[in-house]
Amino acid sequence: MTGHSSGAMRRFIGVDMGGTKILAAVVGPDGKILGSAKMRTKAESGPAHVIARIGQAIHLAARDADISVSEAKAVGVGAPGPLNPHTGVVFHAPNLPGWENVPLGQRLADELDLPVFAENDVNLGTLGELVMGAGRGAQDMVGIFVGTGIGGGIIIDGKLRSGARHSAAEVGHMVVAAGGPYCGCGRQGCLEAVASRRAIERDLRAGVAAGRENLLPDLHGIDPGQLTSKVLARACKAGCPLTRQVIDRAQWFLGLHAASIVNFLDPQVLVYGGGLVEAMGEALLRPIRTVAQQHLIHRTSTPVRIVAASLGDDSVVLGAAVMAQRRWAGASNS
Amino acid sequence: MTGHSSGAMRRFIGVDMGGTKILAAVVGPDGKILGSAKMRTKAESGPAHVIARIGQAIHLAARDADISVSEAKAVGVGAPGPLNPHTGVVFHAPNLPGWENVPLGQRLADELDLPVFAENDVNLGTLGELVMGAGRGAQDMVGIFVGTGIGGGIIIDGKLRSGARHSAAEVGHMVVAAGGPYCGCGRQGCLEAVASRRAIERDLRAGVAAGRENLLPDLHGIDPGQLTSKVLARACKAGCPLTRQVIDRAQWFLGLHAASIVNFLDPQVLVYGGGLVEAMGEALLRPIRTVAQQHLIHRTSTPVRIVAASLGDDSVVLGAAVMAQRRWAGASNS
Numbered sequence: 001m002t003g004h005s006s007g008a009m010r011r012f013i014g015v016d017m018g019g020t021k022i023l024a025a026v027v028g029p030d031g032k033i034l035g036s037a038k039m040r041t042k043a044e045s046g047p048a049h050v051i052a053r054i055g056q057a058i059h060l061a062a063r064d065a066d067i068s069v070s071e072a073k074a075v076g077v078g079a080p081g082p083l084n085p086h087t088g089v090v091f092h093a094p095n096l097p098g099w100e101n102v103p104l105g106q107r108l109a110d111e112l113d114l115p116v117f118a119e120n121d122v123n124l125g126t127l128g129e130l131v132m133g134a135g136r137g138a139q140d141m142v143g144i145f146v147g148t149g150i151g152g153g154i155i156i157d158g159k160l161r162s163g164a165r166h167s168a169a170e171v172g173h174m175v176v177a178a179g180g181p182y183c184g185c186g187r188q189g190c191l192e193a194v195a196s197r198r199a200i201e202r203d204l205r206a207g208v209a210a211g212r213e214n215l216l217p218d219l220h221g222i223d224p225g226q227l228t229s230k231v232l233a234r235a236c237k238a239g240c241p242l243t244r245q246v247i248d249r250a251q252w253f254l255g256l257h258a259a260s261i262v263n264f265l266d267p268q269v270l271v272y273g274g275g276l277v278e279a280m281g282e283a284l285l286r287p288i289r290t291v292a293q294q295h296l297i298h299r300t301s302t303p304v305r306i307v308a309a310s311l312g313d314d315s316v317v318l319g320a321a322v323m324a325q326r327r328w329a330g331a332s333n334s
Numbered sequence: 335m336t337g338h339s340s341g342a343m344r345r346f347i348g349v350d351m352g353g354t355k356i357l358a359a360v361v362g363p364d365g366k367i368l369g370s371a372k373m374r375t376k377a378e379s380g381p382a383h384v385i386a387r388i389g390q391a392i393h394l395a396a397r398d399a400d401i402s403v404s405e406a407k408a409v410g411v412g413a414p415g416p417l418n419p420h421t422g423v424v425f426h427a428p429n430l431p432g433w434e435n436v437p438l439g440q441r442l443a444d445e446l447d448l449p450v451f452a453e454n455d456v457n458l459g460t461l462g463e464l465v466m467g468a469g470r471g472a473q474d475m476v477g478i479f480v481g482t483g484i485g486g487g488i489i490i491d492g493k494l495r496s497g498a499r500h501s502a503a504e505v506g507h508m509v510v511a512a513g514g515p516y517c518g519c520g521r522q523g524c525l526e527a528v529a530s531r532r533a534i535e536r537d538l539r540a541g542v543a544a545g546r547e548n549l550l551p552d553l554h555g556i557d558p559g560q561l562t563s564k565v566l567a568r569a570c571k572a573g574c575p576l577t578r579q580v581i582d583r584a585q586w587f588l589g590l591h592a593a594s595i596v597n598f599l600d601p602q603v604l605v606y607g608g609g610l611v612e613a614m615g616e617a618l619l620r621p622i623r624t625v626a627q628q629h630l631i632h633r634t635s636t637p638v639r640i641v642a643a644s645l646g647d648d649s650v651v652l653g654a655a656v657m658a659q660r661r662w663a664g665a666s667n668s
Contacts, residue, residue: 082632091632140498154599156490163600164474167632174594175629178511178528178587187629189590194512253512256523260508261598265488266497295509295521298416298425298501 011067012328013058013114014320015077016121016313017050019043019095023313024057026065026072027321031132033314035065046098048107055111075114076324078121078316079104082167088118091166117327121316123160123169125309126153128319129271133311140267143309144171145274146254146284147229149184150192154265160323172196176257191257195250197276201227203246215240229279236283251284255291262304263297273309281308345401346662347392347448348654349411350455350647351384353377353429357647358391360399360406361655365466367648369399380432389445409448410658412455412650413438416501422452425500451661455650457494457503459643460487462653463605467645474601477643478505479608480588480618481563483518484526488599494657506530510591525591529584531610535561537580548576563613570617585618589625596638597631607643615642 011034016023018041025036037060039053054077062069081093088105109116119127126135126143135141135155143153150172154161161168172192173185180189181199193199204227208219215238217231235243258270270292277284289306296304311318345368350357352375359370371394373387388411396403415427422439443450453461460469460477469475469489477487484506488495495502506526507519514523515533527533538561542553549572551565569577592604604626611618623640630638645652 156495161490161599164602164638165600165632165634165636167634168598168600170597170631173597173629173631174508175590176509176512178514178590180512185631256509256512260594263504263507264502264595265495265599266499266502268498295507297504297507297519298499300499300501302499304498 009071010325011065011072012321012324013061013069013072013075014124014317014322014324015054015058015075016124016316016320017041017054017077017079018121019080022050022054022057023317024054024061025314025317025321026061026067027318031318031322033317035061035063035067036317037061037064041096043096047096047102047104050096051104051107051111054108058112069112069114072114074324074328075108075112075116076124076320076322076327077104077108077116077118078124078320079118080121083118083120084166085117085119085162088116090118115324115328115331117324119160119162119320119323120153120169122151123153123162124319124323125273125311125315126155126169126271126319127160127322128311128315128317129273129309130155130158131322132318133315134271134307134309135269138268140265141269141271142169142171142261142265142267143271143273144258145309146196146272146276147274148197148225150196150274155267171257171261174257174260176253176260191253195253195257197227197229197232198225200232200246200250200276201225203249204242207242207246212242214242216243229275232276233279233283236280247284248287251287252291255288256295258288258292258306259295262292263295267304269305269307271307271309273315277308278312343405344659345399345406346655346658347395347403347406347409348458348651348656348658349388349392349409350458350650350654351375351388351411351413352455353414356384356388356391357651358388358395359648359651359655360395360401361652365652365656367651369395369397369401370651371395371398375430377430381430381436381438384430385438385441385445388442392446403446403448406448408658408662409442409446409450410458410654410656410661411438411442411450411452412458412654413452414455417452417454418500419451419453419496422450424452449658449662449665451658453494453496453654453657454487454503456485457487457496458653458657459607459645459649460489460503460605460653461494461656462645462649462651463607463643464489464492465656466652467649468605468641468643469603472602474599475603475605476503476505476595476599476601477605477607478592479643480530480606480610481608482531482559484530484608489601505591505595508591508594510587510594525587529587529591531561531563531566532559534566534580534584535559537583538576541576541580546576549574550577563609566610567613567617570614581618582621585621586625589622590629592622592626592640593629596626597629601638603639603641605641605643607645607649611642612646
């Protein structure tokens with residue numbers, strides 16, 4: 001009985017620290033969110049202030065869950081950049097000014113007086129989908145998140161693959177179109193350069209400028225980066241010929257990329273999330289699935305599953321809580 | 335003393351079963367080849383005969399090592415096609431007529447009265463290079479074998495990654511040039527379609543037919559498939575402008591592919607083997623390394639190592655012996 005009741009008391013806190021907002025959640029042993037809070041990141045104020053705001057978000061989430069922070073066993077934080085998951089040092093974060101080698105884990109642990117474990121946010125979104133979302137039951141899975149950019153995570157034997165240099169799962173920077181369009185990373189032909197929301201927007205603007213038939217709102221009035229996934233989904237649904245053609249092409253690249261991953265790593269499931277997937281759902285996934293199946297080198301009786309993520313914005317906080325629980329249990333056992 | 339002497343007695347037999355020849359070797363506990371034999375496969379005679387010839391090759395290798403086959407603990411076989419490593423059933427083998435769902439492991443075990451473990455040959459070549467060759471000391475490694483086609487193997491945490499459907503590591507069928515040249519697999523833009531010896535030969539023949547300046551032997555007299563890696567290496571060395579240009583391009587694709595693998599899986603080392611690598615060595619690898627480094631998304635203080643395989647034709651028999659030893663030990667412990 002003691003074991004059971006102490007198990008039931010085990011709450012973990014998950015944090016999704018993004019470029020614009022911080023999400024914190026208290027997660028119960030069954031994966032239920034017991035309380036949560038959202039704050040603006042105010043990234044421009046620098047690392048120390050951002051870390052203080054994470055602490056505040058955690059306190060607000062705890063209050064929302066009717067517990068004190070000290071009642072949680074540990075905190076998991078997802079950060080938007082590569083980091084060392086053992087030390088909790090964030091190497092750098094492209095969208096957070098001043099984040100160069102910031103000891104996020106240690107600083108937050110000092111502030112909260114709790115164990116804090118850090119991991120890349122997209123990795124945690126993938127872990128969340130594995131344990132509580134669309135990948136449930138899988139041992140080997142790849143998560144692919146298609147939004148402004150394209151990021152991912154790799155699960156092997158039920159565990160996150162961080163990589164020899166903690167830089168694995170950069171699925172958006174696998175080259176699918178050698179010599180193709182320039183990517184935000186400065187290189188050419190990366191998946192992100194041909195299939196991200198940013199790439200789609202670039203091609204739509206070029207098409208509109210060239211006078212191609214379209215049903216898009218007047219793009220002259222829309223700042224670059226403002227053509228949201230929802231607008232794209234609406235334009236597709238309305239039958240905009242230009243949008244359909246540009247998204248068709250992005251789907252073709254996503255399908256080839258999916259096949260490359262399956263031909264290489266042979267996972268059980270690919271889970272697609274991110275803004276564009278959330279806005280378009282099956283309309284986006286169906287052609288990816290078709291192209292991928294056509295490009296698999298081995299046809300097998302149990303084909304790879306290609307499915308949409310199911311946790312939406314909660315994937316990172318849930319994955320962060322799962323990671324915190326696993327690493328806390330590992331530390332407790334050793 | 336007993337433990338030591340019984341350890342010293344542990345010999346395993348490795349077999350490399352290819353489309354044209356069968357190689358068998360008796361391997362001592364220190365990884366030394368104590369005896370070996372080579373036979374023609376005579377693949378046209380069908381699976382039963384090929385399996386009988388494997389048995390003969392094993393007996394010849396044992397005689398060469400001055401032991402009887404029964405003194406070996408187990409046999410490891412590398413087969414040229416996808417298979418189930420648990421059951422030893424070869425699903426199919428493109429270069430071996432009649433090989434469809436052949437229970438290679440079981441049949442050979444019946445014939446030899448020894449435990450037999452089977453695995454894909456390129457996977458075993460990769461394992462051989464990990465344990466005894468260019469990858470020594472690594473935990474995470476990808477092997478890439480560039481010859482007529484392009485195959486590979488993946489090592490994660492020191493172990494072969496077979497994949498959820500036993501079809502992982504098809505590195506030659508990752509798409510690098512979407513919409514590019516047709517591949518032997520029927521699809522377009524696979525690495526194999528732009529960087530294998532077969533792809534290089536195709537481009538050289540097209541260049542010669544178009545009257546491009548070259549120092550190649552008269553290709554009209556050479557049957558397709560006969561432009562060997564050694565001839566290519568010689569033509570490069572002699573400064574043949576066409577050969578250099580075609581190989582430059584293949585190297586560029588190989589470099590982009592290497593970067594994609596590192597950006598995705600983040601291994602410690604990439605080991606390149608196969609006919610083209612053996613014939614050209616560093617002259618082939620150096621540009622691959624340069625292009626790969628330029629396309630890594632995260633520059634780190636300990637960059638990925640990109641090295642040539644060191645075991646040559648012995649990589650598969652040695653990897654097969656290592657696998658037999660590991661799986662025999664695993665079976666003995668359980």
